[in-house]
Amino acid sequence: MSIRDFSLFMLVCLIWAANTVVSKLIIAHYGVPPLFYGAVRFGIVVLAVFPFLLPAPRPLWRLIVIGLCMGFGGFAFTFIGLRTASPSAATIVAQLGLPITTLLSVLVLGETVHWRRGLGITLAFAGVLLVMWRPNDLHASTGLIWCAAGAIASSIGAVMMKQMEGVPPLRFQAWVGLTSVAPLALLSGLLEPGAVETAINAGWAFVAAVAFSSLVVSVLGHTLYFLMIQRYEANLVAPLTLMTPLFTIALGVAITHDIIDLQMAAGSALALAGVLIIAFRKNHVAPLLLLMRLRG
Numbered sequence: 001m002s003i004r005d006f007s008l009f010m011l012v013c014l015i016w017a018a019n020t021v022v023s024k025l026i027i028a029h030y031g032v033p034p035l036f037y038g039a040v041r042f043g044i045v046v047l048a049v050f051p052f053l054l055p056a057p058r059p060l061w062r063l064i065v066i067g068l069c070m071g072f073g074g075f076a077f078t079f080i081g082l083r084t085a086s087p088s089a090a091t092i093v094a095q096l097g098l099p100i101t102t103l104l105s106v107l108v109l110g111e112t113v114h115w116r117r118g119l120g121i122t123l124a125f126a127g128v129l130l131v132m133w134r135p136n137d138l139h140a141s142t143g144l145i146w147c148a149a150g151a152i153a154s155s156i157g158a159v160m161m162k163q164m165e166g167v168p169p170l171r172f173q174a175w176v177g178l179t180s181v182a183p184l185a186l187l188s189g190l191l192e193p194g195a196v197e198t199a200i201n202a203g204w205a206f207v208a209a210v211a212f213s214s215l216v217v218s219v220l221g222h223t224l225y226f227l228m229i230q231r232y233e234a235n236l237v238a239p240l241t242l243m244t245p246l247f248t249i250a251l252g253v254a255i256t257h258d259i260i261d262l263q264m265a266a267g268s269a270l271a272l273a274g275v276l277i278i279a280f281r282k283n284h285v286a287p288l289l290l291l292m293r294l295r296g
Contacts, residue, residue: 009240012224017247019217020087021255026209027082030202033192034079039184042071044214045177052170062164066157067179073153076184081146087252090147091245092131092268095275097151099124102278104159120277127271131264169226242272
């Protein structure tokens, strides 16, 4: 990988990491309801990539389910979790997506898991469980459970996406946004009274956050990442995405004052080691999952 491309890849990972911290600030510190935040975010994404909606990929029902899993499920659950979970812990729990996707790819796509990837899956699960185990802080634990649910939803969407080959990434982005806006807006209207007023009170911080999350993260970040996937082998690109949780932890400590104790450090090391082992083994759906996860 050239120095230029590596620098661009570092920028993408930094953008993804910043998105987690920015979302935490908007949801937890400014009090913007997570479902409303997600609805506005995906609304802007749809407007930005609207020309890519057509022609609609077939079968349309599968595309809608993928959009609901990756957008409505993956993002909404994670945003709910970020109300109480720290960005550092959330980004480690999000790493569950890769081992879960690998297991689903075995069941659905017939991929084979050998002992090395099996070891990686075990380490990843053990590390995430260690990070999530907070019996004395039920609020944080509940938040991380929501983040785990988001990772699982994204994993299901990634495996289903593999069964729809030949669809440009921006078309996927457009349909993920389109299928997510309505249910997020509906649920926000039912469950989050006063959401609009709260967002208005947040002022330019809210405007800047949704613009960054939708345009910089989704449109720019995902497009650059997909270019890297096209230019380089997935087994080279996928491990480099581990810069994202490392950047997130650093930003979380610096900006939201996350506390990294021995338990979280050990769990993070185990989880990232497991993900690294999985990423180095051939996996046909891992790049798709990485393309559409929370970092984006």
